[in-house]
Each structure stands twice: as structure tokens, then as C-alpha cells.
Amino acid sequence: MLVTSALPYANGQIHLGHMLEHIQSDIFVRFQRAIGNEVYYVCADDCHGTPIMIKAHNMGITPEQLIADIGVSHKADFDGFLISYDNYYRTHSEENRKFSTEIYQKLRDKGYIKTRTISQLYDPEKNMFLPDRFVKGTCPRCGAKDQYGDNCEVCSATYDPTELKDAYSTISGAKPVLKESEHYFFDLPQFEAFLQDYIKNSGAIAPAMAHKLEEWFAQGLKQWDISRDAPYFGFEIPDAQNKYFYVWLDAPIGYMASFKNFCDRKGIDFNEFFKADSTKEMYHFIGKDILYFHSLFWPATLKGADLRLPNGVFVHGYLTVNGTKMSKSKGTFIQASTYLKHLKPECLRYYFASKLTADAVDLDLALDDFQAKINSDIVGKIVNLASRCAGFITKRFEGKLAAQVYDAELAAKIGAIAASVKQGYESRNYAEAIRAIMGLADEANRFIDREAPWVIAKQEGQEAKLQQVCTDGLNAFKAIITYLSPVLPEVYAKAQEFLNDSLNFNDAAQPLLDHTINKFTPMFTRIDPKDIEAMIEDSKQDLQAAANAAPAQPKAEAAAAAPEYEPLEPEITIDDFAKIDLRIATIIKAEHVEGAKKLLRLELDLGFEQRQVFAGIKAAYSEPSELVGKQVVVVANLKARQMKFGLSQGMVMAAGPGGTDVFLLSPDSGAKNGDRVH
Secondary structure: OEEEEOOOEOOOOOEHHHHHHHHHHHHHHHHHHHOOOOOEEEEEEEOOOHHHHHHHHHHOOOHHHHHHHHHHHHHHHHHHOOOOOOEEEEOOOHHHHHHHHHHHHHHHHOOOEEEEEEEEEEEOOOOEEOOHHHEEEEOOOOOOOOEEOOEOOOOOOEOOHHHOEEEEEOOOOOOOEEEEEEEEEEOHHHHHHHHHHHHHHOOOOOHHHHHHHHHHHHHOOOOEEOEEEOOOOOOEOOOOOOEEEOHHHHOOHHHHHHHHHHHHHHOOOOHHHHEOOOOOOEEEEEEHHHHHHHHHHHHHHHHHOOEOOOOEEEEEOOEEEOOEEOOOOOOOOOEHHHHHHHOOHHHHHHHHHHHOOOOOOOEEEOHHHHHHHHHHHHHHHHHHHHHHHHHHHHHHHOOEOOOOOOOHHHHHHHHHOHHHHHHHHHOOOHHHHHHHHHHHHHHHHHHHHHHOHHHHOOOOOOHHHHHHHHHHHHHHHHHHHHHOOOOOHHHHHHHHHHHOOOOOHHHOOOOOOOOEOOOOOOOOOOOOHHHHHHHHHHHHHHHHHHHHHOOOOOOOHHHOOOOOOOOOOOOOOHHHHHOOOEEEEEEEEEEEOOOOOOOEEEEEEOOOOEEEEEEOOOOOOOOHHHHOOOEEEEEOOOOOEEEOOEEEOOEEOEEEEEOOEEEEOOOOOOOOOOOEEO
């Protein structure tokens, strides 16, 4: 089988949110290899797009140099976390250029590529078209300054970037002009029937994710703009002048390119994996934020190009730390390299595994629980089990294990969990596998506590029993650490050396008898709370260093020299304020808005009625379900506005500068829905 992880974007460092996915996929791969399957595991840096071009320019280097430097850093981080890629490559490669061109030409020749002229804002100083996020200005609805070109983070309004007042390019500060350009579109609607069948019937998409994708079909599939105008860092479209493939056209093709690069070096038949009737298996691990790219655009692209389809698209949720989204100011936005300065990679691997299921739910890294679980499970229950038994075998029996099992019941339990452990790994429900393994660890430690080899060792004529009891304990350790080998590869390697055996996964329950082991040496150390504290402090320092190193972003003169605080609005009278009817409401439903980058749809209970509000708070609340049940303050007499996503009947009130720093206002306890705020 071929297994891939989503491609990290090559304009920033790897953080623990990235590591959630790469650890998840690596455990799956290591398990498949452990049971004897042939697995190829590849990834790459996603190297194209305007942000990379702009960042390289601001740094005074070429995009090629930027992605080369980032690539080295990314690979070091993945190696540090023991991610076992066969090939870690880049999308800016000749293999990817070739595949992107060939796939595009097949789609074009079959009539799946359409062209039409669109109008876009253009930077007259940089001579480039501006993506929405590279245009800022004053919101045409509420008048808030420095809002992005597609959505206001203050009033949640959505609009076309041409509607912005006092618009300016965030690249040069120049006032953009409107300019027409011919763009190339992939005709996704032609694939609607195929996609409906693939999503519902192939088994590649989990039912919950298939249900989520129904929202796209309900809205009607749209043609997908796959072109960008020069200047742009990417691959040129072969039959168009100064036109480039949009990054999301060639990014997933990067899976193919990375694998082809590996196949060419290893003499593997690449075509056997990607031909339309391939019997090989292919699985993608992705985050839920890119579900539609991998479950709609990517399968349709493959189908249109007569290539094989994925057998599975495995989706995970986001990572939170201490119950909230990762925070740079709190030091919980932790880079992979910062973590590795202070803590062992297997601590995080084990903690993630103990929490991961096959569902796309968010996972919380609760640092107190993290410390307690690692110290209790890995050190206290697993490594300590070996330590409690090894000394007696080494000192009293010259390292020789007993020739027979002492406790048949414990031996039976060791074998009994094999099926559930394998099923847990296979289904990516790692938490179930860990529960079964740690259940065995608890049973083995109870056995040692009950038999008390330290007591037996003081008794006359009990040498045989002592040897057998300790042998049983070590065979339980053997099974536990072998079952955990996909999660704890370094501890597993140390256990192989200690037990003087290869520790085959499929034979984990087979006891070592009449077998000589080596002297036990420490395999793992406890987490010191000071290490976690130091990591948090280091993360704050990393943030400051990044802020100091970041180039200044040019702005238009009117937007320059912003004060440290937001200036007060013009003075109003009490009569002006009395016109605003603020009411208390409870959020009874919150969900993402398909196709909206910054909006959440909220259903509010005002006591006397229920309303729908679209709020631009998505960046601050990545998991909408956490808002359900929260009381908020609502501008109840704001004129309803018809947005393209539906009717918005009010506005929830929040504090903060916007983006990820948005904080919904809540009343003191005791306030009831419908109460007026005075």
C-alpha cells in the first residue's frame, strides 16, 4: 500500500498541530509493516503560491532558496519525532511539473477545462493580481478599517474585494485597480454523479465526512478556478501565456511526484500503483480543514485523468492545548523543534495515540494530564514492570529465563488481547488499542504485586518459582512493548536489545522460555514539570524572535502609523446609545459555513424567539461545538441582512482585534435569555 500525509506548506515551521497528523499516519504505517504488509510512505513540502513568493521577496532570497531551507527544517522535525517516511520531497520538482502538465492536458482534451474572463484587483506597483487576503481596506458595511478583501472580522459581512473602501495592497501599499483576466476552470459539476457514488459507496470516506460533503452538493458544485496570473511561484500552464497552476491543483499531485521520485531510485513500478485498475491500496491522512480538496477535487481530477482513486481518506480533527486553541501569547503554540529541546518524541506519540480514534474530533493536549499519563503508563507500568523482574533473572540465574510458564491465566490474557490490539490499529482507533494494552500492563503489575518476587527471593528452596514468576513478568513486558512498537519505536528497540530477541508483532504473545536475556538498562525517564514549563517559556521566546525577524509589511499612507490602541469613535449621546437594543441569548447551535473562510453560523435563543446569525469568528473558534450553551450579548434590533449563505438576523458582540483574538462577551451568571442590556 501507499500511505501519505497532507503536505505542510513551505512558508513556516512545523508545530504540534502538524505533528498530530504525521504521528497518526506513522503509527498506522509502522503497524502495517509490523504485521508483514508492504508499505510505502511518502510526503512532501507544498511549495507554491503567492505567500511563498512574497515571503521570499521580503527575506531578500529566491523562493527556491526559501523552500530549500524550509525543507531541511521540516525533515529534521519529522525525523526528530521518528516519522518513518520512505521519501520526503517537495512539490516544486520536475516529477510534479510533468504529472501536473499531463493531468491538465488529459482534462483539457476531454473537455473538462473551461475558460472565462473575470475581474480582479491589481497592484499597479508590483504589477500583479491580488488574492483576497492581499487586499485590505475599510469594510463597506460597518466602516471597520484594515479588513481583508472578502470578509469583515468586526461585523462578519462578506463582500467582493472591489467593494472595500480605501482599499490598498498589503504588498506595496498601493491603491489597487480593477483589471480583467482570462482564467482556467476545472468543470467539477461534470463529475457530480461520479462523486456522489464515490463518496457514498466506495468506503473511502467515513459516513460522518460523507454527510458533511452533502452540504457542497446541496449548494451545487461550482467550477474550480485552477489558474493564477503572473507573477506567481508555481508551474506554468502549458498552453497559456503568463498563467500558472493554482497551488491546490499541483499540491495533491505532489503525492504522485514524491512516490515517483522514490520509485525511480528503488526500481519500483510506479504505474502499478496509479493505473486506473490498480489493485494496490492508497490511503491519505488529512485534517478536516482540507476535506473538500481531497474528497471532491482530488478524486474528480484523478477520475478525469484515468488514474486510480484513493481507497481511504482518513480525516482527523484539530489540536487544542489545555482546552483551547494553541496560543502564541500563552506559549502553547509550540513548534516541533521547541518541543524536542525539552521532551522525548515518544511522550507525544504515546499521548496522541491514547486519545486518537477514527473520528474527526479535536484532540486536546492537556499538559497536566500529558505529564501524569506518561509518568504513570510508560514509566510506572511498562518500563518499571521490566525493571522489577530483570534484576532477579540477571543476578540469580545468569540472565536465563525459566523453561516453562508459571501462571497460565496471565499467559492466556497476553494472547487474548492480540485481536483487539490489531483491530484498534487497523481501524485507526488507537485509543482502543492502547486501552487493551494498558489493561494487560495493569494485570501484569497486579500479578507481580501478588507474587512479590522480592519476598520469594528471601525464601529457601523457591529458586524455580522466583525464576518462573520473573519470566512471566518479562514475557508480559515483551508482549506489551511489542504491541506498542508502532507508538514507541525507540523503547521497542531498547527492549529488543534487552530481551535479546527480534520481538515479532505477530508472535507477541509467544513467551520467551529457556532464553538468555541481556542486562537491563534504563529505557525511559519521567517527565519533569520543569521541562514542560521551560518548553512553554521557550515557545514565548520563539514568538518574540519571529516577531523581531518578521519584515515590516507596507501599508497605504492612510493606514500607516497605527496607534497601539484602537482610537475611540466619535462621541455619541445617551439617545444614540438608546437606539441599540442589546439582548441576552444562548447559542443553541454553531457550525461551519461551507465556502466561507471566516464565518460560523449560530442559532440563538433570545427567550422570545430563535434567530440565525453569521459571525466572523471562525479563526477564534475552530470547533464550533464548544460555543453551544454559551450565553452571549446580541444586537437584537440590527436590520437583518441577506448574505449569500443565508439571512443574518443580528450581531453577537465580541472584544479583541480580530482574527484568532476574538472573545465573545457573556453576561454574569443569572442573566436570562431576552434580558435587555442597559
